[in-house]
Amino acid sequence: MPTLLKIDASPRGDYSVSRSFTALFSEEWTKNHSGGTVVERDLFKTELPFVDVPWLMGAYTPAEQHSEESKKAIAISNALVDELLAVDHIVLGTPMYNFSLPAVLKAYIDHIVRLGRTFTSSYEGLAKGKKLTIIIASGGVYTPGAQAESYNAESSYLKQIFGFIGITDVSIVLAGGTSAIDQGTKTKDVLVAEFKPAVVEAAK
Numbered sequence: 001m002p003t004l005l006k007i008d009a010s011p012r013g014d015y016s017v018s019r020s021f022t023a024l025f026s027e028e029w030t031k032n033h034s035g036g037t038v039v040e041r042d043l044f045k046t047e048l049p050f051v052d053v054p055w056l057m058g059a060y061t062p063a064e065q066h067s068e069e070s071k072k073a074i075a076i077s078n079a080l081v082d083e084l085l086a087v088d089h090i091v092l093g094t095p096m097y098n099f100s101l102p103a104v105l106k107a108y109i110d111h112i113v114r115l116g117r118t119f120t121s122s123y124e125g126l127a128k129g130k131k132l133t134i135i136i137a138s139g140g141v142y143t144p145g146a147q148a149e150s151y152n153a154e155s156s157y158l159k160q161i162f163g164f165i166g167i168t169d170v171s172i173v174l175a176g177g178t179s180a181i182d183q184g185t186k187t188k189d190v191l192v193a194e195f196k197p198a199v200v201e202a203a204k
């Protein structure tokens with residue numbers, strides 16, 4: 001039975017546009033994959049320490065040499081890698097912050113990009129055979145041809161880093177224009193409806 005990993009990277013709970021889309025995606029995916037399981041990974045409910053010396057010792061030295069501190073530091077990373085490797089499809093909902101990814105998502109990526117676990121020393125990705133759908137919510141619009149298109153450093157980076165670990169079947173939904181909600185010129189429901197067809201299609 002297929003498994004979906006739903007990753008959320010917005011701190012805004014019910015106000016979050018990206019979370020509305022991952023919820024919609026998850027609902028659609030469940031309809032399309034009867035018997036499938038959804039695993040939720042909320043990055044705001046996950047302890048995601050930055051890479052530090054105990055973590056490095058845990059990642060780059062044999063397990064039998066690990067101090068208690070290193071064992072603890074690398075345990076979080078191991079659990080996140082195990083979780084990722086076990087699924088078939090991933091939906092990642094994220095805001096755009098400063099034209100790139102939010103720090104919490106970068107912290108997650110630093111835990112899952114692991115030598116010997118998700119890539120080899122010859123740069124072969126080990127997390128193969130998975131589909132990834134990335135949904136980026138942004139205040140501005142970065143679709144092809146838009147004036148600000150070239151400012152979007154998030155799509156290319158996420159595609160590159162997930163490709164590096166072997167996840168190359170990637171589709172991206174650019175859910176731009178959320179500033180209209182903050183300005184009161186559009187409701188969240190209206191904006192979500194605009195992007196719904198793209199999200200429903202990706203969940204097939």
Ligand SMILES: Cc1cc2nc3c(=O)[nH]c(=O)nc-3n(C[C@H](O)[C@H](O)[C@H](O)COP(=O)(O)O)c2cc1C
Nearest residue numbers: 010016017018095096097098099137138139140178
């Ligand atoms: C710290 C911060 C930085 C942001 N930077 C950008 C940006 O560079 N470009 C943009 O279009 N929107 C930017 N925004 C707006 C968010 O991308 C937008 O509010 C989006 O809907 C957030 O996702 P969420 O609704 O899932 O929380 C920024 C918002 C915050 C709080």
